Amino acid sequence: MDYLGPVVQVILFLWAPVSRQIGYLKHLNDNITKLTNETKELKCNRDDIQANVEAATTVGKTRIRQVDNWLLEVSDIETEVDSIRLEFEQMRTCLNGCCTDHLSRYKLGKRVAKMNKDVQNLKGKGGFDRVAVSPLRPKVLEMQTSLPRGQQNTSEKTLEDIWQCLHDEENSMMCVCGMGGIGKTTLMKAVNNRLIGTHEFDVVIWVTVSKDLNLGSIQEKIGNILGMEFRSNEEKRDRLFARLKNVRYLLILDDLWEAFNLDQVGIPKPDKQNRCKVVITTRSIAVCNAMGADMQIKVKTLTREEAWNLFYERCGDVVLSPDIRPVAEKVVEECGGLPLAIKTVGRAMHRKDKKELWENALRALKGSSPEVPGMEREVFLPLKLSYDYLGEDSIKLCFLYCSLFPVNYDIEIDELVTCWVMEEGFIENVNNLEEASNKAHGILERIKDACLLEEGSRGNEYVRMHDLVHDLAVWITSLSSSSSASNSRVLALSAEGLLQPPEEKMWGGFGRISLMHNKIKHLQITPNCPNLISLFLNDNYQLHTIHSSFFELMPKLQILDLSNTCIESLPMSLSLLVNLHALILRYCRDLVEVPPLGQLKELQLLDLSFSGIKKFPQGIASLGKLKRLDLSYFNAFAAVPPNVISRLSNLEDLRMLVLGHMSEAILGEVVSLRRLTSLSISVSGLNGFIAHDMLHWSWSDLRRFKIQVGGNFIFKGCDKQMNICGCDSFPHGIEELIKHAKFLRFEKCKVLTRLSQLVGDSKSLRWLQIKDFNGLKCIIDWREVGDDGLQCLEELDLHTLPKLEKLFDGSVPRPHTSLRQLRKIKVEECPKLRCLFSSNMVEHLNQLEELSVIGCDRMEEIIEGVLPDNALLKLHVLQLRRLPKLSSICSQQPSLASLEKIRINMCPKLKKLPLLWSGIQEIQGKIEGEREWWEGLQWEDDNTKSIYAGIYSERRRPI
Structure with a gap:
């Protein structure tokens, strides 16, 4: 019986496939039902996926290939299932007719079993995370824009400037700025489109930011352009950084109103190494600075011709009508060259062929009214x-x-x-x-x-x-x-050609009124202005009479400006302006007197400069709140009573520059003004400073001063300056005053032989001018200069110094900061100078940019000795004129690497030029001189001569 075990195993092994084959026949009906149900579920899945695909394609996305393949497979299976069901129905019909074909039933059952497995597998494949993706974006997305013909000259030049900056490796972040509507975005769209088809950047990213800065929104916009989707806000920064760090990008941030840190967004910092660029368009220069822009390009308005061309393009031939064109040109002028306004007005006036409509539009534009369609919006x-x-x-x-x-x-x-x-x-x-x-x-x-x-x-x-x-x-x-706040309302009728003031009833509702720059002759009205704060009547050059009650109903007036008028007197009602803060009567040359001012207790500024007042106004000493008093070139200055200035204890700004000279007694009153921060005075000599102990006064506390000692008034645009003219002696201690000046000018002084005696310890001096100083033999003796003296000096101007033998005497002590900021030296009419610098001195002039030597009859050499290596590295301009004995710039032929322009006139003995930089042949017209001098120059070789010839231009006569 032991043999039965293997037999059973064989039978069982053979039974499984036999049973499966029998099952195809036995379970056909059940399998058909199952296939029908599974196919219905597959169709539902298909319908859901197709709906998702349609929704995605409506927003520009493209379905993925896996979805395409799946839908094709579903379609094929549907066809196959339909075929199976048809065959099954035919078989059932045949069975009802007692026709049994077991072989066909077996084959069909096998197909149904396989199809059930295929449907189940296909259902499993349909669980897609996403059915569509954004299409691949080109490197540069074309933007709809054009530069209208009217803008080609101005805007195309700006476009080229932007393009050049974009390709300058020194500029990684640049800013295009300008007022709203001037065309910044249009220009950048043109730049964007010019990059199409190039391979300069891997991607160009355009983000419109607008007023409300939202970093998350910026990240989303950049992500969309890069085809990225974010699951959470936390991952945006890191994923953007990872995506962009190995990409050469151009990021255009359009209409940026507020600065932000690129790192906060996830934008790698652009630099020379990654060759990425960021361009910002903004109305705010402060945003440019805060973003750290390497270059700023300001967009300009259109010229008159360009504005007209653009307007004609938008308006059509109607503007060429002889009746309309003169008005249309004025309409364009009112648009101020702003493209946005020109286009808006042009669109509004398109095909308008009635002159009345054009004149009405001009009226509205002149009146700043938004009546022209589209102007307000x-x-x-x-x-x-x-x-x-x-x-x-x-x-x-x-x-x-x-x-x-x-x-x-x-x-x-x-x-x-x-x-x-x-x-x-x-x-x-x-x-x-x-x-x-x-x-x-x-x-x-x-x-x-x-x-x-x-x-x-x-x-x-x-x-x-x-x-x-x-x-x-x-x-x-x-x-x-x-609004109920009527003091905020403004009546601005400046430069309107008014011959008469507005009617009285027009004045009442305004807080500020400007009638400046008109042709009003008389103010014969008494306007009721309960809320008027500021009144500007200045520059009515024909105004000469004001009604006696004109100021009676202006209780709140704070600023009154009558400067540059022809008024001969002021009415007594002026004294009623008890809240007045500023009274400006500058350049009222016909004004003879003013009423008493003692009632104007709130007055803080009184400007009587250049006025014709012959009698000093009464009551000024009572103006305890006065902070600024300007009596410059005041006709009645000599009549200033004693003990008036000293009583103005709150004065912070006192201006008393006069024709002639101020009484030195007033200096004593000036000394008593403890709140003074700005002072302008004229004195005949330095004795007054000694008499009133002003040499040791608190000059360091003054933020600004202008001091004229003798002579005429020559001032430079700086806050601390002093002119000394015609002084025969300099009292001991004057150095204490002089060392606070930034601009210092000496003229027609005779005493000193070395100027360093006065200025050697100055740490503030930036500009030094000396003219007609007869006794001066040397400017700086280094033994008289402090360790940090003259450390800020930028310009040295010497003129007509007949005894000057040298600029600098002695050796510069080391270490020394003196003259390290000197940028410009001009020496003129110094007949005893034979040489300008020693080689030792040149070492300390490493910031010198301009050097001019003119009319020095004995000048033989500019630099004595051998020029040190790397000397005068910043010298850009060298001018030598009327130097009949000058034979060389230096004993050896110097190399001046930064020289950009040489001007030579009437230097017949100068036969050699300095060696310049290697690229000089690329520069044109940078050596100027007479033809005869040029042809007599000596050259190292013909190649050098040919190079220099390319940058020479003839100067036919002395400058």
Whole structure:
């Protein structure tokens, strides 16, 4: 019986496959039912996935290939299942007819069993985490933009500037700044599109930031561009950093209002090594600085021709009509070259062919009115964002104050700051005029940084408002017309060509009125102005009479400016202005007298400079709150009574520069003013300083001073300066006064042989001018110079010193900081000078940039001895004129590596030029001189001559 075990095992082994085959026949009906149910579930999964795919494709995504393959497999299985079910139904029909085909039933059962497994496997594959992805983004995404024809000259030049900066390896972060609507974004879109098809960056990322800074939003935008999805906020920074750290990217942050740290977002810092770049567009220069921009490019307004071309493009041929064109040109002028305004107005006036409509638009623009369709929404409101971002109300008030001045007017900064300081509520939390002025200058920079003020056409001592910004300020002030705070309302009619003042009924509702720069001759009215704070009547050059009761109904007036008018007298009602803070009568040359001022107890500023007043006003000594008194070039200065200045104990700023000379007795009163921080005075000599012990006065406490001793008035733009003219002696102790000056000028003095006796210990002196100093033989004797004396000197100007034999005497002690900041030396008409510097002295002139030697008849050599290595590395300009005996610059041919321009005139014996840098052949027109001199030069070889010839330009006559 032992043989039965293997037999059973064989039978069992064979039974499993036989049983499976039998099951295909036996369980066919059940398997068909199961297949039907499984297929229904598969179809439901398919429908859900297709719905997700459709939702993703509507937002620009593309379904992944796995989903495509799965859907194809589902489709194939559906077809196969339908075929099986059809065959099963046919078989069931045949069985009802008693036709049994067991072989066909067996084959079908086997197919159904396999299909059940396939359906179950396919259902398992359908559990996708995501069904679609964002399409692959090109390196540079094209942006819709164009530079209109009217902008090609200005904007394409700026575009080229941006392009060049972008390709300068020294610039990793750059800033494109300018007022709203000037075209910053348009320019950067053009830069973006120019990069299409290039391989300069692996990716260009454009992020529009706008006013409300949201770092999370910036991260999301960058992530979307890079095709990244974040599961949580915490991972954004690290994942962005990991993605970008090995990528050369260009990040454009458009319309940035607030600085932030790139590291906070996850942006690797751009530098020379990774060659990445960040470009910011902003209205705020402060944002540029805070972001650490390497380069700032300011976008300019369009020229008149460019503005007209752009306007014509938007408006059409209607503007060429002879009736309309003159008005249209004025309309364009009112847009101030701002592309946004030009486009907005152009669109509004498109095909308008009635002259009346154009004149109405011009009226609205001149009146800063938003009547022109689109102006308020598309121009004023975007510009107002810059105003809103100024922050504190006091800064906004200071900005709006500028609308009192005429359009396109250079506003003197000192004048503007004075007005701000004198108005209550503008400059708060300060202790004195100095602090108030400093704070006002800080506010001014904030407004300039917001591109709401720009540098004036007359230099950095002035600012001006762009036309549209001026209109914005007027528009903002007009919004308060229904406000109860009537002292915030402004009536600005400056430079309107007015011959008469506004009617009395117009004055009452305003807090500030500006009628400056008009042609008003008479003020024969008595306006009721209960809330008037500031009144500007200045620069009405024909104004000569004011009604006796004109000031009677102005109880709150704080600032009154009548400067540059022809008034001959002021009415007694002026004395009623008991709240007046500032009375400005500058350049009132026809003004003979003023009423008593003793009642103006709140007066802080009184400016009588350049006025024609012949009798010193009564009551000034009673003005206990007076902080600034300007009597410069005051016609009645000689009539200043004694013990008046000394009683003004709160004076901080006293200005008494006069034609002729001030009584030295007043110096004694000046000494008593303990709060003084700014002083301008003229004296005939230095004896007054000795008599009143002013040489040891607290000069270090003065923030500014201008002191004229004898002679004429020549002042430089710095805060501490002194002119000494015609002095035959310098009293002991004068050095104590002189050492505080930053600008020092001597003229027509005879006593000293060495100037270092006076200035050797000065640590503040920056500019030194000496002219007609007959006895001077040497400027600096190093034995008379302190260890840190003359350490700040930047410019040395010597003129007409007939006995000067040398600039510097002795050896410079080591270590020594003297003259280390000297940038410019000019020596003219010093006939005894034979040589300018010793080789030892040159070593200490490592900051020298300009050297001019003119009219020194005995000058033979500029540098005596051998020029040290690496000397004069910063010398850019060398000018030698009228030096008949000059034979060499140095005993050896010097190498001046940084020299950019050489001017030679009337130096017939100079036969060799200094050796210049190796790339000089790439520079054109940098050596100037007469042709005869040039042709007589001696050269090392023909190659050197040909190189220098490429940068020579003939100067036909002496400069």
